[in-house]
Amino acid sequence: MTCAKNNMRKIKIVILFFVNFLAVQSVVGLPQKKSVVPRGLPSVAVAVFENLNNDNEFNWLGSAFTEAVTSKLVYIKSIKVVERSQLKEIIREQELQTSGAIDPNTAVKIGKFLDIDFIIVGSWRKLKEELSVTAKIINIKTSKEENSVEVRGTFNDLFKLQDELIFKIAHAINTPVLKSEKAKIEKHHVKNLAVYEWYTKGADCYDKNEYDKSIEYYEKALHIIEKEKNEKLAAEVYVAIGNIYRLKKKYKKATEYCEKGLEVIEKVVGDSREKSMLYAGIAGIYRDSDKISEAIRCYNKSLEIIEADRKSEDENLRALILYNMAVLYGEQNEYKIALYFANKSLDIYQKIGDNKSVLDTQIIIKQFKKELGKEDR
Numbered sequence: 001m002t003c004a005k006n007n008m009r010k011i012k013i014v015i016l017f018f019v020n021f022l023a024v025q026s027v028v029g030l031p032q033k034k035s036v037v038p039r040g041l042p043s044v045a046v047a048v049f050e051n052l053n054n055d056n057e058f059n060w061l062g063s064a065f066t067e068a069v070t071s072k073l074v075y076i077k078s079i080k081v082v083e084r085s086q087l088k089e090i091i092r093e094q095e096l097q098t099s100g101a102i103d104p105n106t107a108v109k110i111g112k113f114l115d116i117d118f119i120i121v122g123s124w125r126k127l128k129e130e131l132s133v134t135a136k137i138i139n140i141k142t143s144k145e146e147n148s149v150e151v152r153g154t155f156n157d158l159f160k161l162q163d164e165l166i167f168k169i170a171h172a173i174n175t176p177v178l179k180s181e182k183a184k185i186e187k188h189h190v191k192n193l194a195v196y197e198w199y200t201k202g203a204d205c206y207d208k209n210e211y212d213k214s215i216e217y218y219e220k221a222l223h224i225i226e227k228e229k230n231e232k233l234a235a236e237v238y239v240a241i242g243n244i245y246r247l248k249k250k251y252k253k254a255t256e257y258c259e260k261g262l263e264v265i266e267k268v269v270g271d272s273r274e275k276s277m278l279y280a281g282i283a284g285i286y287r288d289s290d291k292i293s294e295a296i297r298c299y300n301k302s303l304e305i306i307e308a309d310r311k312s313e314d315e316n317l318r319a320l321i322l323y324n325m326a327v328l329y330g331e332q333n334e335y336k337i338a339l340y341f342a343n344k345s346l347d348i349y350q351k352i353g354d355n356k357s358v359l360d361t362q363i364i365i366k367q368f369k370k371e372l373g374k375e376d377r
Contacts, residue, residue, distance in 0.1 A: 042117045042173050045082035045110070046070040047102040049122035049133070058126050060197060061158075063204040065122060065133060068162040069169065075184040079175045082114055088207070090114060104138055104145065111140030118146065118173055131155050133165055137172050147172040158196075159188050190233055195224045202240070211244050218244075231264045238264075239281045251289035258282045258294075272309035273317065276302045280321055287328055299325045319348035323361060330364065335372045342368060 049065040051058070066084065073081045090113045102110070107119045117140055124133045132152045139146040149168035151161045163186050170177050177185075190196055202217035222237050242257030265278055283298035303321050306314065322345035329338035342365045349357040 041078060041080045042175060043080040043082065043115075044073065044118045044120060044173070045087045045114055045116055046073070046084065046120045047087065047107060047110075047122065049124050049135075052123050052125040060200045060204050061124055061126065061131075063207070064158070064196070064200045065124060065162060065165070067200070067203065069120065069122070069135070069166055072163070072166050072185045073169070075181050076170055076175060076177055077181065079170070079173070082116060087114070104136075104143075107138050108140055108143045111138070116140060120169060126155065129155050131158065131161060133161060135165060135169055137169065156193070158193065159191070190230065192224060192228070195221050195228075195233075198224070199237070206240075206244065211248055215241055215244055231267050235261045235264045235278060239278055239285075242285050243281060246285045246288050254285050255289050255291060255294075258285050272305050273314055276306040276317065276321070278302075279305065280324070283324070287324075292328070292332060295328060296325070299328065315348050315352050316354070319345045319352075319354075319357065322348070323357075323364075326361075326364060326368075330368055330371075333371070335368045339365060339368045339372070 046066055046069045049062040051062050070081060070084050073079060087110065090110055102119075102121055104121065107121050111117075111119045119138050119140060120135050121138060122133065122135045124131065130152070131154065132150065134148060134150045136148045137146045138144070149165065149172050151164045151168065153161045153164075166185055167177060167182075190199075198217045198221035202214045202221060205211070205214035205217060218237055218241050222234065222241075225233050225237060238257045238261035242254045242261065245251070245254035245257065261278070261282055265275070265282075279298045279302035283295045283302060286292075286295035286298060299321060303318070303325070306318055306321070322341045326338045326340075326342035326345060329335075329341065342361055346358065346361040346365065349361055
């Protein structure tokens with residue numbers, strides 16, 4: 001059975017990791033499955049916002065605008081947004097660039113690989129307390145700049161400027177924003193700029209694989225968050241730090257932060273998707289820490305939350321959780337249970353037309369059946 005378990009370890013597992021103070025979402029671990037763009041909906045990806053200043057003191061603003069635009073555009077149902085991690089994975093795989101900024105020609109290449117309609121290339125400049133941000137919308141089909149939008153204001157109005165930029169981008173690609181969607185975009189989970197800065201620096205260092213620095217910045221943010229008793233944000237930062245310790249293979253510390261996150265997660269008032277992904281992120285950390293029963297419990301909780309929300313239309317998230325559960329049970333040689341979850345995941349991927357994920361899931365189903373056949377001999 002040990003050999004079979006080692007074989008299962010080779011199967012790709014998608015680790016979900018959720019951090020959110022402005023509804024920031026990222027999926028980390030092994031390359032995730034491609035998001036499917038429903039027909040008729042404009043699809044966009046958001047590249048890194050370039051720093052036009054001569055100094056690096058406020059470099060974190062680039063990540064702040066990129067994450068804010070990416071995550072908040074998700075609230076607009078008439079548009080499909082490519083996750084930032086997927087964009088970075090394409091850049092890495094195709095070796096399209098080595099620096100942060102993306103030129104229009106490279107943007108078009110990336111857009112074609114992602115099979116999307118638009119890519120947003122941004123830049124920002126800070127002069128004393130004045131902040132100006134520009135977003136260029138490049139049409140992938142025409143390979144030309146479709147439109148350009150700009151916002152200006154003071155640094156202290158950072159959150160307001162982010163929202164204004166998002167509304168202008170939506171307007172520029174002829175995407176209507178419903179009243180309910182506007183309310184979600186304008187809702188901020190943190191208003192403390194110091195927390196925002198430390199947190200964004202932590203996320204930026206994480207992107208650069210500078211894990212020790214990332215933890216340092218997250219801890220600085222957490223120090224203020226805990227004083228303010230912001231339980232929602234605290235839970236997300238605990239999971240973020242726990243995930244970094246998972247990547248550093250310091251599993252004792254990773255699970256320590258998982259447990260801190262679990263202590264407050266039930267108190268968190270947020271939408272079901274956010275809560276579901278928090279549990280999935282913790283499950284991934286437990287899984288790599290070989291705390292299998294805890295991982296299964298958290299995956300089950302994640303699935304229970306997303307399935308209980310009748311308003312949720314995030315079939316891709318449901319499929320990802322089911323896929324992860326299938327692989328996890330497969331690693332434990334529980335192939336019948338693994339097949340159950342894999343087939344449920346496959347049904348969803350076939351329904352939403354994600355052909356790449358259909359193939360991935362069919363591969364693990366074939367592997368599970370093969371292992372079951374060995375047991376029957």
